[in-house]
Amino acid sequence: MDQTSKVPREDIRNITLMFSGKLFSLLGASMYTFICGLYILKLTGSGSQFAITLICGMLPRIILGPVAGVLADRLNRRRLIIGSDLASVAVMLLGFFAVAVNGPSVPWIYATLILLSVCSSFYSITISSSLLMLVEERSIQKAGSMNQMATSIGNILGPVCGGFLFAFVSLDTFMLMNTAGLFISSCMGYALRFRSGSQAGGASAQPTDDARPSGSLASQLVGSLAGGFGYVRKHGFLWSLLLICFWVNFFASAIGVTLPYIMVHSLGMESREYGVVDASFAAGMLVMAAILSVRKNTANPLSPLLRGLILLSVLIAAMSLPYLPYFGKSLAYFYYIGLMMLIGVVIIYINIPLQVLFQTTIAPEYRGRVFGIIETMAGAIAPLGTILYGVLLDWIPAYYLPAVSGISLLAVTLIGSRSLRLEYNTSRGKLATGALKPAAGSSIQPGGSV
Known part of the structure; x- marks a missing residue:
């Protein structure tokens, strides 16, 4: 393997799409979690209620991580990436209509946080486990670094942008803005090209223990x-x-x-x-x-x-x-x-x-x-x-x-x-x-x- 060879053009294209899509997805989720915490404090003035918003964002990822990994191995990964983002879009639209009709309410904020965290878990694990289906081996360090950069930028800008938007826009308006960002992320996922003939479209080969699934x-x-x-x-x-x-x-x-x-x-x-x-x-x-x-x-x-x-x-x-x-x-x-x-x-x-x-x-x-x-x-x-x-x-x-x-x-x-x-x-x-x-x-x- 020639480590000095240039990164293939197809790899650059996939890395750019992956980075952009993940940045839109994670930045939106990070801003939404931050803004929801501020709204909870504004509505209730309770520190314990604020802590629950953090748990709603973390717990689904911890619990559903292995399940997301199983589905990433068993299903078409490209479709799973797109489906996770589109499900996030649906969650934001549902939250928008609920808030627009009834005003901000604690149960609806918790529900959207949990559902968005579930979708984010499936998206993140599928992307992270698919890097060698998106790029050649010589590009894996660049892909991993850009993957990490998207996460770091999202974590840095999320609270900053969220705090700014909280001062100027209502919760339902931000939900619409976040919907647009997540839709852009899904378009980036749709444009990804997965490698390998045996795994065309991003579906992985089935392992021996899953070759003949039976039971519930x-x-x-x-x-x-x-x-x-x-x-x-x-x-x-x-x-x-x-x-x-x-x-x-x-x-x-x-x-x-x-x-x-x-x-x-x-x-x-x-x-x-x-x-x-x-x-x-x-x-x-x-x-x-x-x-x-x-x-x-x-x-x-x-x-x-x-x-x-x-x-x-x-x-x-x-x-x-x-x-x-x-x-x-x-x-x-x-x-x-x-x-x-x-x-x-x-x-x-x-x-x-x-x-x-x-x-x-x-x-x-x-x-x-x-x-x-x-x-x-x-x-x-x-x-x-x-x-x-x-x-x-x-x-x-x-x-x-x-x-x-x-x-x-x-x-x-x-x-x-x-x-x-x-x-x-x-x-x-x-x-x-x-x-x-x-x-x-x-x-x-x-x-x-x-």
Whole structure:
């Protein structure tokens, strides 16, 4: 494979359409969640009601991730992408008519948030598990980076644009605006061209355990989920990557809990200063995704992944340094801006190799289910980690938590790196002898070292 060859024109076209469609879809969903939270506060003045809006946006993605992955493997992916966006359009139109007739009401806002989150879950997992059906293997890093850029831009601009629109437009007017954006996203999905003769139109080949489905739809879904989980458990390297996702999301949750506590409560900074620091994290993610989108593929994605985990461990532990005597409030403020930007950079430095490794080592007929399992595990462990760290803040001095989290992640990385390298080399060896069938478009080549 010639890593220096140019990205094919067809790949550029698909990457552009995927990026634009996902940006419209995620930006609309992010703005809608933010605006709904503000409307809930305006209508009820209740903090608990506001918290429910966040749960309505998160919980469906956690619960339905595996189901979305099963359907992505069993159905035509192109149609699933278009159908998810059109279903979101229908949800927004339904919400518009309800609000236009009866005015904004809490039950309708909750209902539209839940339904939009369901549609978004199916859309996101199907897109993420279809990258190697949209581009050639040499373009996978660029596609993964642009996929991550769309997510980062949506997360950055969502609250900003949502806050601006909340001041000038009514909820039903915004619903119509969001409907237009989601319809544009569905048009982008319609224009995507899926690769591979055996998977024309984006439908993946059916795995052996699904070749002759029998029984009720529920039993078929359960069987497919079990097959996907069993597939991961049988491949030690994939299982190790899945555990990495678990631990990274768990220890990274320390950032979201301890940083605002340290800055606002312990160091006495203003909430707007924390807002700037939080934005620097998103800016770092966006910058690194942009850099990786124009770089050629890494020959061995495992090496930057392990380096990134070690760097992230050090940076998380470094969150405790402003407690040292020579740190004043002003120095700590600028220190956290730089630190969070670096953490955002390293998060993407970790995420892109992870995406490449998953895309190129998972058999096409299992990609949807594995990505569904990843999204559910990552989505579930972050709230659990947040709750745990929140409880620990009431019992342990805040400056201990980042240091302990960073050291723990470093220990997990160093302990697991040897077995991960061995499993990676074993998978390469099996490919060399023909004992293991690579994923379609896989970049894993026999020979060489990690």
